Amino acid sequence: MSKIGKQPVQIPQGVTVKVEDLTVNVSGPKGNISFQIRPEIAVMVENQTVKISRKSENKFAKALHGLTRSVISNMVKGVTDGHQKMLELVGVGYKAAKQGNDLVLNVGYSHPVVIISTNGVEFDTKDNKIIVSGIDKIAVGEMAAKIRKVRPPEPYKGKGIRYSDEIVRKKAGKAVKAVGA
Secondary structure, eight states: OOTTTTSOEEOOTTOEEEEETTEEEEEETTEEEEEEOOTTEEEEEETTEEEEEESOOSHHHHHHHHHHHHHHHHHHHHHHTOEEEEEEEESTTOEEEEETTEEEEESSSSSOEEEOOOTTOEEEEETTEEEEEESOHHHHHHHHHHHHHHSOOOTTTOOEEEETTOOOOOOOOOOOOOTTO
């Protein structure tokens, strides 16, 4: 059995998990979210826990076993606490501002870059930090990656948009030749 897949997912107070055909619906105080499971996986809800098992022992089903458990666990955490990613803007004059539900980035281009919010993802800006939050961990991660892709950190000075916990490895610049040599 999968080490992760065999662990049951605890359902906290105020969260409901329903399994209908091949769809798992999780609803809680922050909203509701659904996920399509594969036919190789069986999901059962028993007294405030969700148990995931696989119907066959082939390699594909084994891979899906742990994945399905992790996705359901992330859904439960999302509807109770939510997920968030923090990004930092590093560079002179780099700014981020919220405009309605969208995010406007001024990161050294001749024009501002507008990132449109989708899938219930929300933005918040403080100083040179951007906080991407929502109930769907996958959507939050994809949106944070999309924002970082606008201006990834460069290796010489480290300017750009980076995750708050990201360490940018810097390269040494060119060696300067001595004058007259």
